[in-house]
Amino acid sequence: MKWIDIPPAWLALCLGLAWWQAVHYPMGLSFGGALADFLGGLLVGAGLVLMALAVHEMRRQRTTIIPHREADALVQTGIFSRTRNPIYLGDALILLGCILYWDAVLALPLVPVFVWWIERHFIIPEENRLRRQFRADFARYCQKTRRWV
Template sequence: MTQENNDAMMSEKEKLLAEIRADYGEEETSGKEKTSGAGGTPSEESYLTDEELEESISPSPVVTKIAEPLPKYGPGFKFVPITIGVTAVACVLGHIKPITYGIPGAAWLRYTYIGFGIILFIIGIKLIVDALTNSALNENLQMGKLITTGIFSKTRNPIYGGVIFICTAALFFSGNAFMYILPILYWIFLTKLMQATEEPLLEERFGADYRDYRTRTYRFVPIPKK
């Protein structure tokens, strides 16, 4: 930068300082005192110093508030190991007599259960894989954004839904009708857990955006609401 440019900048700065002093009713002098009256005694009025004036016209730093990252695994993730454990125990018990096969003499029904279980297992695996491979998942979580794309546009909790489908499939494979009550209990338990933990937090954080998202999707079933 040349000396002429420096002089020009200093001149502009002095003009700006002078205008600010004029706004405060201050004479173009340095320091805090101003003489007034015939005796020339200092008045009790106080004025900004040059340093304070320069500070007042300096741009204030812009503070950007960064949203707190969202956890990848929400409060309901404790449901996963519990459900898997209960399902494993139920499958073992399902092969112990006298509770083996809850519907005696209905062999054809067992094959129906197995076929239905295969379908549920495939759906459950796809839900979990689609959720974990969502390209925007980690980025949006780190930025604290609500995820509503990909599989999340069809269901709000694809991972939990996938776990329910897989565990239900395992129970169908066991062929014990006495154990088929468990998927209903899983559904009720996880619904209550979401209502008490994750959903209030998301509604508080995202407000109307989350409420609108909630009206368009189910918790666990990958079928968008109409």
């Protein structure tokens, strides 16, 4: 069951809940049509770009993108010089963008819940492993680069 405990599975669950809410319980609420669709599309696109940049940088540095594995390198270049967690940030942007696009107003609280869960369940354990493995380098990285944005 551990194989399913990965961020894309949690994102898929939240996306499924948001879509379900939009289809089955819209309750007459709306973000506002074309503008919400446009903004939603921009957010999804930005999330995908962030994720692609992060994966490219991690591959370039020859380290894993799997959250529960030990890193072979502390990636601090590229998009990682702006945010320590560009893939998770991308996930959150995709979730928010889809909620806007689907007009899933009541699903909006899923975004902070998702961010909280990802931080507690993935980011903090990852950072603890990196802290043990890279010590001073990771401490300096944390001082100059924020966790989210």
